[in-house]
Amino acid sequence: MAQNVLAIAEQIEGVFRKVTFEALSEGRRIADHLGCELNALVLGDNIENISKELEQFGADRIIVAENSALFEYLPDTYGNVIADVINKETPDVVIMGASTQGRDIAARLSARLNAPLAMDCVAIRFEDNDLMATRYMYGGKILADVVLSGKPQILAIRPNAMTIASAAGTGSIEKFEVNTGTPLVKFIEKHLDTGKVELTEADTVVSGGRGMGGPDFAVIEELAQVLKGAVGASRSAVDEGWRSSSDQVGQTGKVVSPNLYFACGISGAIQHLAGMSSSNVIVAINKDPEAPIFSKADYGLQGDLFEIVPLITEEIRKLKG
Amino acid sequence: MEIVVLLKQVPATESLIEIADDGVSIKSDDIKWVINPYDEFAVEEALRIKEAHEGSVSILSVGSEKTVEAIRTALAMGADKGILVNVPDGDVYDGLTTARILSAVLKETPFDMIIAGQRAVDDDNFQVGPATAEFLNIPHISMVIKQEIANGKIKCHRTVEGGTAILETPLPVLFTTQRGINEPRYASLPGIMKAKKKPIDMKTITDIGLDPATVGKPLTKIVSLKTPPERKGGIMIEGDSAQAKAVKIVKILHEEAKVL
Numbered sequence: 056m057a058q059n060v061l062a063i064a065e066q067i068e069g070v071f072r073k074v075t076f077e078a079l080s081e082g083r084r085i086a087d088h089l090g091c092e093l094n095a096l097v098l099g100d101n102i103e104n105i106s107k108e109l110e111q112f113g114a115d116r117i118i119v120a121e122n123s124a125l126f127e128y129l130p131d132t133y134g135n136v137i138a139d140v141i142n143k144e145t146p147d148v149v150i151m152g153a154s155t156q157g158r159d160i161a162a163r164l165s166a167r168l169n170a171p172l173a174m175d176c177v178a179i180r181f182e183d184n185d186l187m188a189t190r191y192m193y194g195g196k197i198l199a200d201v202v203l204s205g206k207p208q209i210l211a212i213r214p215n216a217m218t219i220a221s222a223a224g225t226g227s228i229e230k231f232e233v234n235t236g237t238p239l240v241k242f243i244e245k246h247l248d249t250g251k252v253e254l255t256e257a258d259t260v261v262s263g264g265r266g267m268g269g270p271d272f273a274v275i276e277e278l279a280q281v282l283k284g285a286v287g288a289s290r291s292a293v294d295e296g297w298r299s300s301s302d303q304v305g306q307t308g309k310v311v312s313p314n315l316y317f318a319c320g321i322s323g324a325i326q327h328l329a330g331m332s333s334s335n336v337i338v339a340i341n342k343d344p345e346a347p348i349f350s351k352a353d354y355g356l357q358g359d360l361f362e363i364v365p366l367i368t369e370e371i372r373k374l375k376g
Numbered sequence: 377m378e379i380v381v382l383l384k385q386v387p388a389t390e391s392l393i394e395i396a397d398d399g400v401s402i403k404s405d406d407i408k409w410v411i412n413p414y415d416e417f418a419v420e421e422a423l424r425i426k427e428a429h430e431g432s433v434s435i436l437s438v439g440s441e442k443t444v445e446a447i448r449t450a451l452a453m454g455a456d457k458g459i460l461v462n463v464p465d466g467d468v469y470d471g472l473t474t475a476r477i478l479s480a481v482l483k484e485t486p487f488d489m490i491i492a493g494q495r496a497v498d499d500d501n502f503q504v505g506p507a508t509a510e511f512l513n514i515p516h517i518s519m520v521i522k523q524e525i526a527n528g529k530i531k532c533h534r535t536v537e538g539g540t541a542i543l544e545t546p547l548p549v550l551f552t553t554q555r556g557i558n559e560p561r562y563a564s565l566p567g568i569m570k571a572k573k574k575p576i577d578m579k580t581i582t583d584i585g586l587d588p589a590t591v592g593k594p595l596t597k598i599v600s601l602k603t604p605p606e607r608k609g610g611i612m613i614e615g616d617s618a619q620a621k622a623v624k625i626v627k628i629l630h631e632e633a634k635v636l
């Protein structure tokens with residue numbers, strides 16, 4: 056088999072996750088460096104019609120694994136099919152998003168194929184002929200460069216960390232003969248907050264902390280809404296029961312790297328910073344001029360968040376006309 | 377119900393992390409070591425399952441001698457026994473190697489259920505749990521916030537982007553914890569006293585049938601560590617009124633930072 060890079064696409068109910076385009080774009084860059092094909096693998100049910108979209112991000116061959124048993128992601132069915140594709144295609148590099156399912160798949164594949172894995176990487180480069188991945192450790196306090204030896208090299212990339220680039224790929228569609236094996240894990244049901252922007256993929260995150268003083272997050276939600284962003288929370292706000300734990304940003308919550316992060320009524324504890332310090336621009340609103348968050352934020356506004364945040368929302372509304 | 381908890385000792389999250397002179401490891405002298413927070417959830421959940429279904433809780437860890445402290449803490453919370461695969465201080469394994477070591481022990485240990493953390497807050501790898509399950513050829517369910525066991529099956533609520541999914545699988549299973557699953561208990565004084573008498577089985581890599589030479593050769597190798605660029609201290613937005621500040625920040629975000 057010739058050298059090739061395999062990008063694993065992730066779609067939920069017929070819509071690709073944004074990180075899929077990031078993985079393809081990064082996969083294309085790697086394939087160009089190696090001078091080889093980029094192939095994409097899409098798993099699901101009834102997904103052939105959406106698969107073609109991936110050629111715009113440089114996919115040469117698009118491998119479609121369709122089966123009703125693949126409608127919902129399950130670690131064993133997806134793991135089995137992806138491993139089969141890898142055994143057939145023998146890619147040098149396998150790249151995917153470090154989403155909840157991507158992390159699962161990457162970890163299981165590393166063990167099944169005895170393959171090196173860089174989880175949650177934020178940058179990938181070549182040094183001489185070595186593929187080097189950069190990833191955070193110690194809750195964002197350290198950046199590590201890791202080299203991967205062996206094949207395939209598995210890369211799970213952090214959502215929002217890499218740029219999406221359009222590139223023309225051949226885009227030929229191929230069906231893959233699916234054998235899901237005998238899965239043990241059964242899907243029962245899921246509950247999704249419809250219309251809610253996923254924290255880790257949002258371009259803007261507006262977070263509230265203990266300074267919110269209670270469960271009423273209306274001012275935060277309105278600001279997030281005009282920016283089509285997501286609402287986050289500090290652990291204190293979660294511990295108080297004001298927000299669900301899936302909103303928590305920080306070392307024991309989610310790690311986000313949006314383009315714009317608002318920290319409202321959040322003091323800036325190190326465990327909170329661990330979850331958001333790789334954001335592009337950070338704005339802090341806090342009534343305490345000594346709040347540590349001000350020394351980490353790009354812009355600080357001292358004052359009452361209940362007064363300032365609605366005014367910011369209003370100004371942005373005017374701007375967006 | 378025989379439950380094994382995979383437990384890692386990590387620097388407390390408030391520890392100052394400094395890069396050692398070799399450039400690939402951290403200075404360990406002034407660090408306060410604790411149980412990985414997600415593994416604390418795992419210990420608590422294991423104890424609750426044991427309370428409801430009887431059985432025993434074992435703590436399994438790969439680490440240096442000082443890891444005994446973390447295992448003792450888990451025993452003081454109520455776990456029954458510990459197993460430490462004792463490796464030289466300073467040896468760093470990639471996630472795959474750690475999973476291989478853990479699964480070598482688990483192949484010789486009876487279990488119905490293994491509980492791990494979703495990630496260790498030092499390497500932030502999210503790898504060891506699912507990789508261990510793969511080596512043992514058992515199913516795994518990640519990031520569980522709630523579980524129910526009945527008739528040899530476990531039903532887990534796991535977090536996914538934007539919500540939760542409910543999955544079910546027969547035992548044996550490995551699942552990993554997510555914040556929200558429980559509030560870990562503190563070790564009581566009698567618990568601490570009892571823990572002193574509970575057994576901790578110390579093993580070496582050779583004892584579990586692995587070759588220290590190959591185990592020491594990770595496929596994923598750290599070649600350099602650096603501290604991320606310090607975020608430069610903020611510009612304070614001044615203004616006579618909240619209104620003035622709001623106008624100013626929006627203008628800056630739009631025109632200078634170009635993020636609006």
Ligand SMILES: Cc1cc2nc3c(=O)[nH]c(=O)nc-3n(C[C@H](O)[C@H](O)[C@H](O)COP(=O)(O)OP(=O)(O)OC[C@H]3O[C@@H](n4cnc5c(N)ncnc54)[C@H](O)[C@@H]3O)c2cc1C
Pocket residue numbers: 263264265266267288289290291292303304305306307308309319320321322323324325326327330340341342343346358359360361389413
């Ligand atoms: C193991 C461990 C893990 C942790 N993990 C996380 C984590 O993942 N995420 C996380 O966030 N924390 C985490 N923490 C907790 C962290 O240490 C802090 O306790 C927490 O982040 C504080 O939350 P806060 O900033 O909302 O609250 P506080 O520190 O109480 O700060 C509230 C701030 O609001 C300001 N304020 C009050 N009223 C107003 C107002 N009307 N207008 C404007 N400002 C106002 C105050 O001046 C203050 O600065 C963890 C801690 C530990 C030990």
Ligand SMILES: Nc1ncnc2c1ncn2[C@@H]1O[C@H](COP(=O)(O)O)[C@@H](O)[C@H]1O
Pocket residue numbers: 382383384412414415436437438439471474478491492493494495496497499500501502503504505
């Ligand atoms: N050295 C270790 N000993 C025992 N369990 C571990 C070890 N390393 C990782 N684990 C388990 O695997 C989980 C995920 O770790 P990681 O893949 O390193 O992020 C942890 O929460 C532990 O439950």
